[in-house]
Amino acid sequence: MATYATTDHHEDHDHKPSGFFERWFMSTNHKDIGTLYLVFSLIMFFIGGAMALVIRAELFQPGLQLVEPDFFNSMTTVHALVMIFGAVMPAFVGLANWMIPMMVGAPDMALPRMNNWSFWIMPFAFALLLSTLFMEGGAPAGGWTLYPPLSIQGGNNVAFVIFAVHMMGISSIMGAINIIATILNMRAPGMDLLKMPVFVWTWLITAFLLIAVMPVLAGAVTMLLTDKFFGTSFFSAAGGGDPVMFQHIFWFFGHPEVYIMILPAFGIVSEIIPTFSRKPLFGYQAMVYATASIAFLSFIVWAHHMFTVGMPLGGQLFFMYATMLIAVPTGVKVFNWVATMWRGSMTFETPMLFAVGFVILFTIGGFSGLMLAIVPADFQYHDTYFVVAHFHYVLVTGAIFSIMAAVYYWLPKWTGRMYNETLGKWHFWLSTITVNILFFPQHFLGLAGMPRRIPDYNPAFADFNVISSVGGFAFGITQLLFAWIVIDCCLRKRGAKATSGVWESAKGLEWTLASPAPYHSFTTPPKIDDRMLAHGDVSH
Amino acid sequence: MNASGRHRVLLKRMLLTCAASFVFCFSLIPIYTIYCEITGINGKTGTLSPVAAGATTIDYSRTVKVEFDAAVKSGLDWEFRPKVASVDVHPGDVIEVMFEAINREPELIVGQAVPSVAPNRASLYFSKTECFCFTEQPLEAGESKDMPVRFVIDPAIPANVSTVTLSYVFYRNEHATQRLAQSAAAIDNRVL
Ligand code: HEM
Ligand SMILES: [Cu+2]
Numbered sequence: 001m002a003t004y005a006t007t008d009h010h011e012d013h014d015h016k017p018s019g020f021f022e023r024w025f026m027s028t029n030h031k032d033i034g035t036l037y038l039v040f041s042l043i044m045f046f047i048g049g050a051m052a053l054v055i056r057a058e059l060f061q062p063g064l065q066l067v068e069p070d071f072f073n074s075m076t077t078v079h080a081l082v083m084i085f086g087a088v089m090p091a092f093v094g095l096a097n098w099m100i101p102m103m104v105g106a107p108d109m110a111l112p113r114m115n116n117w118s119f120w121i122m123p124f125a126f127a128l129l130l131s132t133l134f135m136e137g138g139a140p141a142g143g144w145t146l147y148p149p150l151s152i153q154g155g156n157n158v159a160f161v162i163f164a165v166h167m168m169g170i171s172s173i174m175g176a177i178n179i180i181a182t183i184l185n186m187r188a189p190g191m192d193l194l195k196m197p198v199f200v201w202t203w204l205i206t207a208f209l210l211i212a213v214m215p216v217l218a219g220a221v222t223m224l225l226t227d228k229f230f231g232t233s234f235f236s237a238a239g240g241g242d243p244v245m246f247q248h249i250f251w252f253f254g255h256p257e258v259y260i261m262i263l264p265a266f267g268i269v270s271e272i273i274p275t276f277s278r279k280p281l282f283g284y285q286a287m288v289y290a291t292a293s294i295a296f297l298s299f300i301v302w303a304h305h306m307f308t309v310g311m312p313l314g315g316q317l318f319f320m321y322a323t324m325l326i327a328v329p330t331g332v333k334v335f336n337w338v339a340t341m342w343r344g345s346m347t348f349e350t351p352m353l354f355a356v357g358f359v360i361l362f363t364i365g366g367f368s369g370l371m372l373a374i375v376p377a378d379f380q381y382h383d384t385y386f387v388v389a390h391f392h393y394v395l396v397t398g399a400i401f402s403i404m405a406a407v408y409y410w411l412p413k414w415t416g417r418m419y420n421e422t423l424g425k426w427h428f429w430l431s432t433i434t435v436n437i438l439f440f441p442q443h444f445l446g447l448a449g450m451p452r453r454i455p456d457y458n459p460a461f462a463d464f465n466v467i468s469s470v471g472g473f474a475f476g477i478t479q480l481l482f483a484w485i486v487i488d489c490c491l492r493k494r495g496a497k498a499t500s501g502v503w504e505s506a507k508g509l510e511w512t513l514a515s516p517a518p519y520h521s522f523t524t525p526p527k528i529d530d531r532m533l534a535h536g537d538v539s540h
Numbered sequence: 541m542n543a544s545g546r547h548r549v550l551l552k553r554m555l556l557t558c559a560a561s562f563v564f565c566f567s568l569i570p571i572y573t574i575y576c577e578i579t580g581i582n583g584k585t586g587t588l589s590p591v592a593a594g595a596t597t598i599d600y601s602r603t604v605k606v607e608f609d610a611a612v613k614s615g616l617d618w619e620f621r622p623k624v625a626s627v628d629v630h631p632g633d634v635i636e637v638m639f640e641a642i643n644r645e646p647e648l649i650v651g652q653a654v655p656s657v658a659p660n661r662a663s664l665y666f667s668k669t670e671c672f673c674f675t676e677q678p679l680e681a682g683e684s685k686d687m688p689v690r691f692v693i694d695p696a697i698p699a700n701v702s703t704v705t706l707s708y709v710f711y712r713n714e715h716a717t718q719r720l721a722q723s724a725a726a727i728d729n730r731v732l
Binding site for chain 2: 110111173176177180181184185186211212213214215216218219220223231233234236237238239240242244245248249252312
C-alpha cells in the first residue's frame, strides 16, 4: 500500500495537474484537499441550516402547523448529524490541511493519497445519510444520539445511518492519522514541539482524541446494527441487554467529541488574538498544557449527559466534580486570551471581531455548562431548551465563529486577495446580534420547562419562541452574506492584492510564503527564526 | 530512517490504536456487567446459592419490609402483578412469594422479566434463589400463570435499611417468540 509520500521530487514551480477532473478528484495536494473540505463544509452548513429553519418555522407558534411530527423529529436528528459531522468537523480538517504544512514548514501532508481518500469518502457518507430523507418511513428521527430502542425502531434508514456513521468515522480517522504523521514527522528542522503554533498543537491533541474515540462510536453503532438485523441483544432488555449501556458507550465517545469540535477553535483564536493585539500570546506553554488536560479530562466526564438514568449517588458526585474540573483549564485559556489583549494595540478587523466574539459568547456557553454539571439542577434542565441553548453557544458562537474567524484570517493567504472588509464587519455584527436573539431566549424557555425535540408546546412558551424563530431566520439569511463574501474574494478577485504578511503583525511560517500561497508549500525546509513565531516570548 | 519509513511506522501504530479502541468498545459490555455485579447496581443482586440461603441463621430481632412492584413494557398486552403487595421478613429467612401474569395478546408470547432492587445499598444483601426472571416465560394466548420468587435477605444488611423494593418489568422477547412460533408451525405442518 503506497499511502506514504514521495515528497522530495517536487521542483519549485507550481505544476498543478491540468484538467478539472485530475485537479479536483484525483488531487493529493494539501491545499486542494483543504479547499474541497471547506467547500463541502459550507454546502453542508447550508443544508443543515435549512433544516434548522424548518424546525424554527414549526416552533414559531404553538400547535402543529407546517410539518408532520415525525418529519420534525427527522429534522432535529439530521440537522445535528449534518452540522456535527458534515459542517464543523470537515471545516476544521480543511483548515488543518491548508494550514498545518505551512505552519510547520512542510511541503505537503505526510500521506497525500490517504488524504484524498479521507475527503472523498465524505460525499458518499452524506449521500447515504441524506438519501434517507426520501425513503419510505423517512429519515432517522430518534435524535442524533441514536439511543435505542427508539433509534432502531425505524425502517431501513437505520442501516443507512449506521453505514454513513461508519464512513464518516473512517474518514475522520484517516484525516487524524495524516495530521499526526505530518506534525510528528514533517516539521522543519528547528521547529521543536514547543515552538509549534497553538493551532498545530490543538490539532495534534484533537487528532489523538479522534483516533481514541471514533472507533468507539463505530463499535456502538455496529452493536445497534446487529441488534436490529442480526438478533443480538446488546441493548435490548428482553434479551438480557441494557439500553442504558448504549448511553454509556455513546457518551464515552460523545463527550470527547464535543472537545474535538472545540479544541481546534481554541487554536484558531490563539493565532488570531496575538496578531490583532500586536503582542505575543500570553502563556503559550500554559495554553498547550491546558489543552492537554482538557483532552485528558474529557474521557472521565461522560456520564454528565445521563445524570437522570438512575445512577448511584457516588457516580453522580464523581461525574459532577470531574465535569466542573474541566472549567479550570478552560478558564486558564480564557484568561490567557484576555491577558493577550490586555494593553495590546488592538485593531478590530473581521477575524479579530469574530475571535473576540468567540471569547465572550463561548464563555457564556461554558457557564451554562457549569450549571448543567450541577446534578440537582440538571435534573430540572436535562432534555429542555436550556441544554439546547448551552450547546448552541459553545458550537455556533464557539466552533462556527472560530471557523469564520479562520476563514477571514487566512482567506487572503489562500487567494492572494483581500476580502471585502466592510461586508465582513456587517457579517460579524449581524451574526452576533441575530445569534443572540436566536439562542439567548432558549435559556429562559428551558428554565421554564420547555422540552427539546418536540414539535408542539404549551402556549405559555409562545413569546420566547417567536423571538427565537425571528432570530433564527435573520441569522440564516445573514450567512448568505458570508457565502457571498467568500465567493467574491475567491472567484471575482476584486479585492486589493494581499501582501505575503497580509496582517500588520501576523507571525508564523505561513506568513513568510507568498500570497496566494504557492501550490507546494515549503519545498526546501525554512530556517526557523524564533522572533518570527507568534509566541516570541517562549523562554526555554 | 527515511521519511516514508517513518510514516509507515506511525501509520501502523495509529491503526493498531484504532483497532484497540474498537475492541475496547465491545469489552465495555463485560466490564460494565462485572462492575455492576461488584457494586450491586442496575438490578444486580446478591448471589447466595439455595443451599447457603437455607443455612443462614435467622435474625429474629429485625424485620425488613419487602415491597413488590410489577410493570409491563408499553405495547405488550399482559397483566402482571404480585399476589401480595409486601411482606415483613426476618433477615436470614427464606421467603417465597407469587406473581401472576396473564397474556391478553391473541398469540403465544415469550416474556422476559427484568428485575431491579432499591435502594442500591441493599441490593448485594438481597439474594434470589429462585425466580421467574431466570428463564424465558412462554404464555399462550389468554393463559395465566403463577410464578414464584424465592429470596433471602443477608442478616448483614445495613441497619438503616428498613424497606427493600423488588420490582420487575416484563418485556416481549421478540426472538424467542418468533422461534417458538416457527417451531410450532413446523409441528403443525408435520401433523398435516
Ligand atoms: C465548561 C465546559 C462545559 C461543561 C461544564 C459542559 C457541561 C455539559 C453538561 C452537564 C451537559 C448535559 C446536559 C443535559 O443533557 O442535561 C452538556 C451537554 C452538551 N454539551 Fe456541554 N459542557 C461544556 C462545554 C461544552 C463544549 C465546549 C461543547 C462543544 C463544543 C459542548 C457541547 C455539548 C453538547 C453538544 C451537549 C448536548 C448533547 C445532547 O444531549 O445532544 N459542551 N454539557
Ligand atoms: Cu459532555
